Amino acid sequence: MKKPSFKNVAVIGTGVIGRCWIQVFARAGCRVRVFDANPESLAAGMTWFKNDLKDLRQRGQIKKKEAKARWERVTAAESLADALEGAQYVQESLPESQEIKNRAFHEIDALLDPKAIVGSSTSAMDMTLLAHGVPGARRFITAHPVNPPHLIPVVEVLKGAETDPKVEAKTIKFLKEIGQSPVVMHRFVTGFILNRMQAALVREAVDLVASGVADVEAVDTSIRDGLGLRWAFMGPFGVANTNADQGARQYFTRYGKAYEEMWDALNTKTRFNPELIEQIGQATDRMTGASYEKQRQWRDRMISAIRAVKAADPLLRDPPKRRRKPPKAASRKKK
Numbered sequence: 001m002k003k004p005s006f007k008n009v010a011v012i013g014t015g016v017i018g019r020c021w022i023q024v025f026a027r028a029g030c031r032v033r034v035f036d037a038n039p040e041s042l043a044a045g046m047t048w049f050k051n052d053l054k055d056l057r058q059r060g061q062i063k064k065k066e067a068k069a070r071w072e073r074v075t076a077a078e079s080l081a082d083a084l085e086g087a088q089y090v091q092e093s094l095p096e097s098q099e100i101k102n103r104a105f106h107e108i109d110a111l112l113d114p115k116a117i118v119g120s121s122t123s124a125m126d127m128t129l130l131a132h133g134v135p136g137a138r139r140f141i142t143a144h145p146v147n148p149p150h151l152i153p154v155v156e157v158l159k160g161a162e163t164d165p166k167v168e169a170k171t172i173k174f175l176k177e178i179g180q181s182p183v184v185m186h187r188f189v190t191g192f193i194l195n196r197m198q199a200a201l202v203r204e205a206v207d208l209v210a211s212g213v214a215d216v217e218a219v220d221t222s223i224r225d226g227l228g229l230r231w232a233f234m235g236p237f238g239v240a241n242t243n244a245d246q247g248a249r250q251y252f253t254r255y256g257k258a259y260e261e262m263w264d265a266l267n268t269k270t271r272f273n274p275e276l277i278e279q280i281g282q283a284t285d286r287m288t289g290a291s292y293e294k295q296r297q298w299r300d301r302m303i304s305a306i307r308a309v310k311a312a313d314p315l316l317r318d319p320p321k322r323r324r325k326p327p328k329a330a331s332r333k334k335k
């Protein structure tokens, strides 16, 4: 992993998401100061980090020396000011509330080095509103991870109206350096990219069950043993590029009309109700007898294994040779 451009990092909020960020930064070699307003949450976050290091050791993924080094890079801070001391990058993971985040942004802004950047884990809120009225709004940016961020690398990056474009560039660079996979959004939209796409698919999954077309097991199997096998390593456009011999243009020309007809048929108005949720709950419980905790542990092991496979055979990035240089006639014309 490349040496990160920000060595000193603060993690503010150590709930479900913040605690995983500790592992992301410590793994990358950063010094991490951690703070949570609730001392019990802070202690629980540190315990989670310790146990995760233990699990990694037990699975042979890191050596004792590495686990010790990561643990020693992290300090639980006694106050917000203590956590922000010397920080060059701050990852905020406070509850999803505009009021809480905006108040915290004022406090953080007043205490933090003027050059430091603040990334927010917000899942759905617009940075323009979150940083409203904050004197240093230019250094606040959305850096929305996917749960759990130490295993799933995508981070959605989005500027607020006042965010400095240099802050965006530095954030993207840093996230890449620490092994995350930043994706840039050009404007705010409800659900950002990932949750919006997930919502489109879940809407259809729930509707197929609610309308009696298929049961929960059939829907999940279609993803698990169908679409998901490709989607673990290529997106919908990458899939289109391989689903016709001449790539995405041919695929969408050939099947565009069929997609449009399906899109018209997807205009579902299904709403959740207690009976539907119970029906889905019972069916998902029947799919596996394991406890939820065991299922989560299995999920995390599978994500790690899939990432190892992907790292061994990475994305083919080279453009086709014929497109590397413009044709000679065209380049002569330009001169």
Ligand SMILES: NC(=O)c1ccc[n+]([C@@H]2O[C@H](COP(=O)([O-])OP(=O)(O)OC[C@H]3O[C@@H](n4cnc5c(N)ncnc54)[C@H](O)[C@@H]3O)[C@@H](O)[C@H]2O)c1
Residues within 6 Å of the ligand: 012, 013, 014, 015, 016, 017, 018, 035, 036, 037, 038, 041, 042, 092, 093, 094, 095, 096, 097, 100, 104, 121, 122, 123, 124, 144, 145, 146, 147
């Ligand atoms: N949970 C997810 O799946 C998920 C995924 C991606 C992003 N996010 C986003 O990450 C953020 C955090 O979500 P979470 O699920 O970790 O929430 P959480 O409730 O588990 O954790 C929030 C933590 O913030 C602490 N806190 C509250 N007010 C504080 C303050 N003023 N100063 C310091 N600490 C304070 C709480 O004690 C708690 O430990 C939210 O913006 C959420 O939308 C969540």
